[in-house]
Amino acid sequence: MKTKTRHFFYSMGLALLLGSGIPTVQAEETGSYPPKGDPARGARAWADNCTRCHNLREAPELRDDQWITTSFHMRVRAGLTGQETRDIITFMQMSN
Amino acid sequence: MKTLQRHILSSAVAGAFTLTGTAALAAQDDIATLRADIETLKQQVESAAEWKRPNSLIHMAGYADVDYVDPDNGPGSFASGSISPIFHYQYRDLVMVESEFEITTNELGENEFELEYLTVDLFLSDSAVLVMGKFLSPLGQFRQNLHPSWINRAPSAPAGFGHDEAAPNAEVGLQVRGGFPVGSDGIKANYAVYIGNGPALEAAGGEIEMIETPGIGADDDGNKVSGGRFGLLFPAQKLEIGLSYATGQASVRDTAMTPVFYETGRDYEYTGFDFTWRPAPFDLRGEYAKQEVGDLPGSAYAVNGGAWEAWYVQGAYRFGDGKWEVVLRLGEYDTPDDATDNEQTLVGLNYLFASNLIGKIAIERNDNPNAGFQNDDRTLVQLAYGF
Numbered sequence: 461m462k463t464k465t466r467h468f469f470y471s472m473g474l475a476l477l478l479g480s481g482i483p484t485v486q487a488e489e490t491g492s493y494p495p496k497g498d499p500a501r502g503a504r505a506w507a508d509n510c511t512r513c514h515n516l517r518e519a520p521e522l523r524d525d526q527w528i529t530t531s532f533h534m535r536v537r538a539g540l541t542g543q544e545t546r547d548i549i550t551f552m553q554m555s556n
Numbered sequence: 557m558k559t560l561q562r563h564i565l566s567s568a569v570a571g572a573f574t575l576t577g578t579a580a581l582a583a584q585d586d587i588a589t590l591r592a593d594i595e596t597l598k599q600q601v602e603s604a605a606e607w608k609r610p611n612s613l614i615h616m617a618g619y620a621d622v623d624y625v626d627p628d629n630g631p632g633s634f635a636s637g638s639i640s641p642i643f644h645y646q647y648r649d650l651v652m653v654e655s656e657f658e659i660t661t662n663e664l665g666e667n668e669f670e671l672e673y674l675t676v677d678l679f680l681s682d683s684a685v686l687v688m689g690k691f692l693s694p695l696g697q698f699r700q701n702l703h704p705s706w707i708n709r710a711p712s713a714p715a716g717f718g719h720d721e722a723a724p725n726a727e728v729g730l731q732v733r734g735g736f737p738v739g740s741d742g743i744k745a746n747y748a749v750y751i752g753n754g755p756a757l758e759a760a761g762g763e764i765e766m767i768e769t770p771g772i773g774a775d776d777d778g779n780k781v782s783g784g785r786f787g788l789l790f791p792a793q794k795l796e797i798g799l800s801y802a803t804g805q806a807s808v809r810d811t812a813m814t815p816v817f818y819e820t821g822r823d824y825e826y827t828g829f830d831f832t833w834r835p836a837p838f839d840l841r842g843e844y845a846k847q848e849v850g851d852l853p854g855s856a857y858a859v860n861g862g863a864w865e866a867w868y869v870q871g872a873y874r875f876g877d878g879k880w881e882v883v884l885r886l887g888e889y890d891t892p893d894d895a896t897d898n899e900q901t902l903v904g905l906n907y908l909f910a911s912n913l914i915g916k917i918a919i920e921r922n923d924n925p926n927a928g929f930q931n932d933d934r935t936l937v938q939l940a941y942g943f
Contacts, residue, residue, distance in 0.1 A: 493609060493648045508742070508791040512832060513697075514707040514942070515911035529615035529644045532652050532677075535685070537701065539735035539746025539787065542649070542682030 494528060494546055502551025505544040512538065519555035527552040615644040617943060618656065621705035624937040636661035637938070640672060640704070652677045673726065673771075684734040690771045693724040694731055694748035694785050695800040696845050697830040698868075706942030709839070709872045709883045711916045712934075715900040716845065716866020716889030719770070723845040723866065724802075724826060726771030727752035731784075744789040754781030754824065757808040757849060759857035763892065764808065767824075767847050767864060777818040779805035783826060794835055800828035806849060808857040819857055823850030837874035843867065862892030868900075881906040883918070894926040904936075912942040 477484055510516055522530060527549055535545040618641040626632030638660035646652040656672040675689035692700040698717045702708050716722035729752025738745045753775040756768045783802025790796070805821030830843040849861040868887030874880065883904040890897050904918030916938045 488611060488648060493611065508789075511834065512789070512796060513701045514704075515908070517911060521912075525610060525613060526615060528609075529613045529646050529652070530617065532646060532649070532679075533617075533642075533644060533654065536652070536654070536677055536687065536733065539733060539744075539748070541735050541737070542679065544735075 494549055497543070497546030497548070497550035499547070499551045499554050501544075502547035502549070505540070505548050506551055509538055509540060509544070509548075510534075519552045522552075522556075524553045524556055527556070611648055613644070613646040615646070616641060617644070618642040619704045619706045619940065619942040621938050621940040623711065623939075626935040626937075628933040630932070632935075637705075649679050651679070680732075681734075683736045684732055687731045687733060688729075690726060690728045690773075691731060691750075693727050693769065694733065694750055695783065695802055695826055696723050696785065696828045696843055697798060697832070697841070698843055699723050699725055702841075704942060705938065705940035706912050706914060708940075709870065709881065709906060709916075710885055710902050710904050710920075711918050711936040711938035711940075712902070712920055714843075714866070714868035714870070714885060714887040715898040715922070716864070716887065717843075717868065720766045720768050721866065722847055722864040722889060722891075723828070723843075724755065724767075724769035724847065726769065727754075727781075728771045728773055729753060729780075738788070742791045744791070746787045746789065747784065749782075749784035751780055751782040754779055754804050755806050755847075757806050757822075757858075759808045759810075762858055763860070764849060764858045764862055765893070767806070767849065776816065777805075777807035777809070777821055779807060779821040779824075781806070781824060785828075794833060796832045798828075798830040800826065800830070800845075802826040808855070810857070819855060820852065822852040822855075822861060824848070837878070839872040839874075840870070842869035860892075863890075864892075865890045872906075879908050881908065895924070897924050897926045899923045899925065914940050916940065 474484070474486070519527070531545050531549045531552070534540060535542070540548070618639065620637065620639040622637040623635040624632065625635055638658050640656055640658045642654070642656045644652060644654055653674075653676055655674045658668075658670045658672050660668050662668055671690060673689070673691050675687045675691050678686040678688075680686050694700060698714065703713060703717075705711070719725060727750060729750055731748055731750035731752075733746070733748035735744055735746040737743070753772045756772055756777070758765045758768055781802055781804030783800065783804075785798050785800040787796055787798035803823075803825050806824040807821045808819040810817040810819070825848045826846065828843065828845045831841065833840045844867040846863055846865040848863040851859060851861045853859060866887065866889040868885055870883065870885040872881050872883045875882075883902070883906065885900070885902040885904075887900045888898065889900070899922070901921045902918050904916055907915040909915065916936070918936045920934045920936060922933055
């Protein structure tokens with residue numbers, strides 16, 4: 461559907477919901493996440509971190525979307541910072 | 557010019573003009589159609605690319621292994637190995653649910669199903685993640701980072717780093733973990749601090765037999781344990797060191813009574829140290845882990861506490877285009893009960909079909925000088941795949 465039409469219908473739906481008094485938490489726009497990182501710093505962080513525990517896993521092994529969750533999984537596991545995670549995701553997706 | 561000729565010529569010119577006019581109109585139509593097509597295409601591309609950056613992600617990963625174990629003092633047998641599927645559900649950079657199961661078939665042919673971990677991770681800031689639920693113990697490195705079979709360079713866990721031995725396995729509680737840069741040389745710190753239900757103690761024959769750390773789902777003894785690990789990473793030197801500590805109380809539980817009876821708590825303490833040094837093509841790692849429980853005068857189960865202590869050092873060397881790897885691991889496990897002590901040496905050879913598909917063969921020597929007899933030495937074969 462055209463973006464404008466989609467927005468129109470979506471706003472209408474939201475207005476109806478809000479008007480009916482049902483409390484909602486508004487979802488964010490798709491595509492605005494994850495914020496782009498810096499691929500050069502991502503390459504560095506990848507080289508520094510991704511062989512600390514296991515063999516290197518390379519970009520073509522997984523799809524772009526899979527790299528998002530995998531990198532967040534590794535963020536928790538390896539104590540990466542949020543910035544390193546975004547940089548690594550961007551680097552992986554660009555190398556894919 | 558003859559009239560006829562003139563006519564022919566003028567009609568030809570007129571005809572040509574008409575044609576060009578029609579062509580121009582047709583071209584305008586085409587352009588409009590093309591524009592519309594491009595617009596539609598743009599939207600389709602936009603939607604098609606949405607999967608690359610969706611708000612909600614569902615992801616499956618995990619690992620599996622199949623094994624053959626040949627002990628010196630018994631028949632060799634195939635082991636079903638295990639499959640450990642991991643499921644992730646993530647909403648943007650706000651939250652992720654992490655879960656892993658382990659499914660295996662035991663010696664009796666029965667299937668075992670375990671929840672390895674299940675947590676809700678809230679990404680609080682760039683340097684802190686709140687992890688709540690059942691998680692792998694954040695103490696040390698083997699249990700949380702190295703035990704999956706496609707990661708472990710040996711087909712077995714080091715002595716004392718298996719289930720309910722010196723290194724705690726899992727915890728049910730709350731932890732905050734993350735990392736931050738220290739100074740300017742690219743040095744990084746990572747940390748994990750937690751509070752959880754803590755372990756349970758099993759006693760028999762007037763002694764504490766083991767400290768159970770499967771991640772206990774309720775704190776029926778009312779004694780929490782808290783602690784954590786602090787790690788420093790020196791990327792230029794390819795070096796990481798970690799220090800772990802936890803403290804609290806733990807109780808002997810009597811599962812023969814209904815309801816299960818929990819004795820008064822006694823002191824519990826964990827201390828650990830780990831390192832990784834990776835000057836390629838070498839990979840050297842080591843870890844020390846000690847769990848200690850205090851005495852409890854007047855205890856009906858076990859007056860004396862004790863210490864469960866283990867260490868290992870492991871060196872691996874890659875050769876043959878990085879496809880082959882030799883591994884040497886030395887370690888020791890020391891418990892209050894001499895019969896379960898173990899001095900272990902493992903020598904192994906691995907073939908890497910891919911970075912996440914590894915064939916391993918190893919000879920594991922287990923000695924128990926304290927008990928005056930030889931434990932079972934084993935030959936282990938394993939094929940491990942991380943996906």
